[in-house]
Amino acid sequence: MTAHALQGAVESTALYDLPGPRARRRHFLYGIASTVVILALLGWLLYLLFDTDQFTAAKWGPFAYEGIQELLLRGLRNTLKAFAYASVLSLLLGAVLATGRLSIHRPVRWLATLCVEFFRAMPVLVMIFFIFVALKVQPLPALVAGLTLYNGSVLAEVFRTGINSVEKGQREAAYALGMRKAQVMTYVLAPQGVRAMLPTIISQLVVALKDTSLGFLITYEEFLHAGKLIASNLDYDLPFIPVVMIISPIYIGMCMLLSWFATWVARRQRRNPKTEAVDIAPAEPGTVLPGTLL
Numbered sequence: 001m002t003a004h005a006l007q008g009a010v011e012s013t014a015l016y017d018l019p020g021p022r023a024r025r026r027h028f029l030y031g032i033a034s035t036v037v038i039l040a041l042l043g044w045l046l047y048l049l050f051d052t053d054q055f056t057a058a059k060w061g062p063f064a065y066e067g068i069q070e071l072l073l074r075g076l077r078n079t080l081k082a083f084a085y086a087s088v089l090s091l092l093l094g095a096v097l098a099t100g101r102l103s104i105h106r107p108v109r110w111l112a113t114l115c116v117e118f119f120r121a122m123p124v125l126v127m128i129f130f131i132f133v134a135l136k137v138q139p140l141p142a143l144v145a146g147l148t149l150y151n152g153s154v155l156a157e158v159f160r161t162g163i164n165s166v167e168k169g170q171r172e173a174a175y176a177l178g179m180r181k182a183q184v185m186t187y188v189l190a191p192q193g194v195r196a197m198l199p200t201i202i203s204q205l206v207v208a209l210k211d212t213s214l215g216f217l218i219t220y221e222e223f224l225h226a227g228k229l230i231a232s233n234l235d236y237d238l239p240f241i242p243v244v245m246i247i248s249p250i251y252i253g254m255c256m257l258l259s260w261f262a263t264w265v266a267r268r269q270r271r272n273p274k275t276e277a278v279d280i281a282p283a284e285p286g287t288v289l290p291g292t293l294l
Contacts, residue, residue, distance in 0.1 A: 054241045063246065068230060075226030076250065082140060082212045082222060086147035087205050093148055094155030099185075101160050112156075119153040124211055132218045139220035143212065151208045158200045162193035202262035206255045213251075223247060 019027065049055065062068050100112025119127070128146035131137050137145065166189050174184040216225035227243040 049241065052241075054245075059242050062230070063242070071226045071230065072223070072246070075221060075223040078140075078215075078221055079209075079212050079223040082143050082147070082215060082220070083209050085140075085144045086151065086208050086212070089144065089148040090151040090155055090204075090208060091201075093152030094159055097153065097156035098159035098163070101156065102163060116153045116156050119149045120157070122150070124150045125214055125217070128214055128218060139215060139218045142218055143215040143220050143222075146214075147208050147211055150211075151204055154204055155201065158197055158204065159193070162197035162200075163189050165196045166192045198262055198265065202258055206258055209254060209258065210251065223250070 053059075097112050097116050100108050101116065103109050103112070124146055127149055128142055131145050132139065132142035135142075163185070170188055170192065171184060174188045179188070212222055213224040215222040216228060219225070224247065227247045231240045231243045
């Protein structure tokens with residue numbers, strides 16, 4: 001084993017010991033037992049679904065109707081519309097509040113902190129209902145406003161933490177070069193902080209996507225509201241479970257798509273020539289100055 005490989009092996013095992021034969025055998029048995037338990041639960045769930053006649057043609061037949069499909073597609077479009085508005089506005093609000101919390105002016109910093117702590121502690125549903133009922137706002141703006149206030153306050157803390165995670169020397173070096181505060185934030189701190197922020201930002205956007213389902217409580221015709229209409233208004237043995245089995249995979253798929261997008265952005269950022277390490281040519285003998293000895 002070379003010295004480099006030995007050093008890598010030591011670093012990879014610095015915090016724990018490599019499992020021995022008995023430990024590996026126990027882990028293998030734990031894996032088999034966990035797999036058996038999961039398969040048993042899935043089998044029991046399928047048995048309950050078949051036992052309660054959830055896969056009968058009477059319950060799945062309505063989904064072949066064009067009107068039902070259009071209702072679901074319209075609900076999905078409304079969900080994506082609310083999510084698009086809420087995500088963009090949440091990112092903007094989070095950036096503004098984070099800038100306020102990082103301000104050197106104490107009143108601005110206190111005001112931004114008060115807004116972040118208040119809206120982050122307030123339940124999303126309460127804000128949506130207050131905007132919809134007390135302020136008499138239409139369903140879509142009320143839903144978007146509630147999601148924006150909550151997720152924007154959470155993202156503000158994410159942005160502030162990401163900026164503060166950059167080494168202090170980066171900021172000091174930028175100021176030493178004569179850069180202004182806005183330039184330091186834009187060209188030095190923010191690009192480096194994005195790497196630390198990105199997973200948490202995507203996770204919070206996934207939360208915003210799932211919280212769009214709260215719109216059905218204020219009669220906003222989103223995806224879950226369309227499913228509720230189908231399940232409660234059809235005379236086909238009330239297909240609640242089939243509706244859930246159709247809506248849930250679509251929600252899960254959209255959340256997985258967001259996670260895949262975050263991974264793609266992270267890989268693209270690592271391949272960006274502006275962030276990649278530059279290969280330096282090995283040192284070579286330079287030109288000998290006149291009068292010097294070899």
